[in-house]
Amino acid sequence: MKKFSAFILFFIFSQSLFAIDFEDAVFPELATSSRALAMGNAFISKVDDSSAVFYNPAGLGTVRYPHFHISNFQLEVNKGLLSSGSGGAIGDAMKNTTKMFSLDGTREVLNKNVGTIAHSRFHMLPNFTSRYFSFGYLLAKRTRAVVVDDTTTGYEFADRFDHGPYAALNISLFGGVFKAGISAIYLNRKELIGTADPAATLSVSDSSYKKGNAFIATAGGKITLPIVFLPTFSATLHNAFDQEFKNGRSAGVPDQIKPSIDVGFSITPQMGSNSRVHLEVNYKDLSKEFDNVSASRKILVGMELDFSRVFFIRAGYGDGYGSFGLGVRSRKVEFDITTYAVDSSSDKFRGEEDRRFALSISSGF
Numbered sequence: 001m002k003k004f005s006a007f008i009l010f011f012i013f014s015q016s017l018f019a020i021d022f023e024d025a026v027f028p029e030l031a032t033s034s035r036a037l038a039m040g041n042a043f044i045s046k047v048d049d050s051s052a053v054f055y056n057p058a059g060l061g062t063v064r065y066p067h068f069h070i071s072n073f074q075l076e077v078n079k080g081l082l083s084s085g086s087g088g089a090i091g092d093a094m095k096n097t098t099k100m101f102s103l104d105g106t107r108e109v110l111n112k113n114v115g116t117i118a119h120s121r122f123h124m125l126p127n128f129t130s131r132y133f134s135f136g137y138l139l140a141k142r143t144r145a146v147v148v149d150d151t152t153t154g155y156e157f158a159d160r161f162d163h164g165p166y167a168a169l170n171i172s173l174f175g176g177v178f179k180a181g182i183s184a185i186y187l188n189r190k191e192l193i194g195t196a197d198p199a200a201t202l203s204v205s206d207s208s209y210k211k212g213n214a215f216i217a218t219a220g221g222k223i224t225l226p227i228v229f230l231p232t233f234s235a236t237l238h239n240a241f242d243q244e245f246k247n248g249r250s251a252g253v254p255d256q257i258k259p260s261i262d263v264g265f266s267i268t269p270q271m272g273s274n275s276r277v278h279l280e281v282n283y284k285d286l287s288k289e290f291d292n293v294s295a296s297r298k299i300l301v302g303m304e305l306d307f308s309r310v311f312f313i314r315a316g317y318g319d320g321y322g323s324f325g326l327g328v329r330s331r332k333v334e335f336d337i338t339t340y341a342v343d344s345s346s347d348k349f350r351g352e353e354d355r356r357f358a359l360s361i362s363s364g365f
Contacts, residue, residue, distance in 0.1 A: 005187045019116070020144055020156040021193060025290035026297070026319050026342055028260050029054040030162060030185065030216070031123045031140055034074050034360035038284050038325025038338040039302025042282040045222065046235040046304065049334075050129040050136070050362075056220035056236045057181025060170035063249060065331060066130030069364035074357040078119035078268040104143065104202040107155050110147040111198050117146045117344055117354055137165040138185060153195040155202070160191040164213070168297075169239045178191035179222045182240070188213045189245060189254045211246025212253035230269040236262045247281025258289035271305075278304040296320065312336075319343050321353055 007223065021049035027041070033051035036043035044056040052059030085100050099105030106118055120143050127136025145157040170185030192209045196202045219240040224232045238260050245253040268281035284298040302316035302323075323340035337359050344354040 019148060020158050021162055022142060022144070022158055022191070023290040023342060024258070025285060025293040028213070028258075028262070028284070029129055030037030030187065031125055031138055032074070032121070032358075034076075034325065034338045035304075035312075035314065035316075036128075036302075036329055036357055037340045037356075038077045038314035038316060038323050038336070039280065039304055040300045040323050040340070042264065042280045042300035042302035042318065044220065044236050044262055044279050044282055045232045046278050046302075050125060050127045052129075052170075052220075053127075053136075053166060053183040053185075054218060056222065056234055057168045057170055057218060058220040058222040058234065060132055060134055060168060060181050061127070061176065061179035061222070062173045063129060063131045066128070066215060066244035067331065067364055068128045068219075069071055069334075069362045070126045071364070072125045072127060072136075072360075072362040074123050074125075074358060076119075076121040078082045079119065079355040080113075081118040081120055082357075084113040084116055084118055092160070093275070096144075103143070103157055103159060103204055105148070106143070106145045107196065107198055107202050108334040110145060110155070114147050114149065114273060117144065119354065119356060121358075130174075132170045133168070135165070135185070136164050137163070138187075139163045147198045150198060152197040155196045155198040156194075157196070158191070158193045159209075160189065162187060162189050164188050171257040177224060179224075180220070182217060182219045184215055184217045186213065187216045191254050192251075207250050210214070210248060210251045210254045211249045213256075214245045216239075216257060217241050217242055229269050230292040231267045232264075232268075234264045234266070238262070258290040259287070260284070261286040265334045274308045276306050277319060278302075278306065284303050314338075316340070321355075325358075332363060332365055334360070336360045 030052050038207045047055045047059035048062040099109055123140035140162040142160045147155050166184045166185035170181035172179045190209045190211045217240040218238055220236040222234045224230055239257040242259045244256045262284050263286050264282040268276055268278045270276050282300040297319050300318040305313040314325040316323040319342045321341035325338035327336040339357050341353050341355045344352045
């Protein structure tokens with residue numbers, strides 16, 4: 001009876017709005033880049049790799065050489081998940097970390113860490129990318145959860161799984177001064193935002209998830225002036241054709257991906273014969289689709305120091321907090337490690353820091 005009551009409460013409240021969500025206003029991209037996150041996610045002018053598909057397809061025009069990367073994955077966790085899962089003895093830490101791969105296991109661990117937000121994000125992006133063209137397959141999983149109190153709705157969670165094939169094209173005109181690109185993905189989304197009793201075992205059926213599919217396009221452009229410092233103006237439109245999810249099951253379809261616009265400006269001074277620095281500023285959601293988010297949180301600033309196009313030092317400022325990262329790149333392997341933070345409050349500026357850590361590895365030929 002206790003489990004049945006918990007399920008009824010879960011079903012009722014899962015149709016409502018909660019404080020916890022997927023932070024789409026901060027991350028409109030379907031797959032984030034560890035490199036971009038280190039730069040405060042200010043990346044739509046700089047992007048010159050496979051992540052251009054989601055940040056700005058015009059960036060494919062600056063890809064240096066083609067590659068086919070199979071093991072292209074990124075793992076991301078936050079300080080709350082690490083501290084909750086690693087507390088206590090080593091044996092307990094291993095057991096807790098394993099538990100937190102499920103919503104009920106996360107509930108059990110967070111029950112001892114009331115008020116701590118656990119965040120995890122993982123994606124794989126096997127792809128072939130060259131100048132002017134890219135195709136691949138997206139697999140992305142994201143989960144956020146918190147126990148706010150001991151009431152029957154005190155456990156809040158958000159769980160999302162995206163997957164689907166994609167392709168992107170790019171054109172360059174006037175000697176590369178103007179670049180434009182578009183990408184499209186047949187996106188299959190499965191997501192759930194809900195609450196439950198933190199003291200009761202949570203059993204969530206697959207039918208409780210909202211499910212749907214849609215062709216989601218991302219369009220972008222860049223203008224790079226052929227003068228000193230290479231000033232670049234850029235813009236990206238997410239969900240360019242204003243598509244909605246279809247083919248929902250009993251729980252309905254996911255909410256529409258809002259057709260938001262990001263804009264950016266950058267310069268890239270040459271520091272020496274083999275090094276340069278890239279400086280960029282972006283403004284998210286120029287179209288004000290997410291009007292409940294402070295405008296101050298939409299300003300992103302990033303920097304990347306490039307040494308011989310092999311070793312990179314990155315820093316940035318996004319969502320009110322600083323970020324930092326290191327990267328190594330060759331034709332066969334790309335490795336990035338990053339720390340960044342977001343504001344976990346709903347609409348304030350620097351309300352509460354949620355510090356995160358990301359690791360990405362891509363290898364192929």
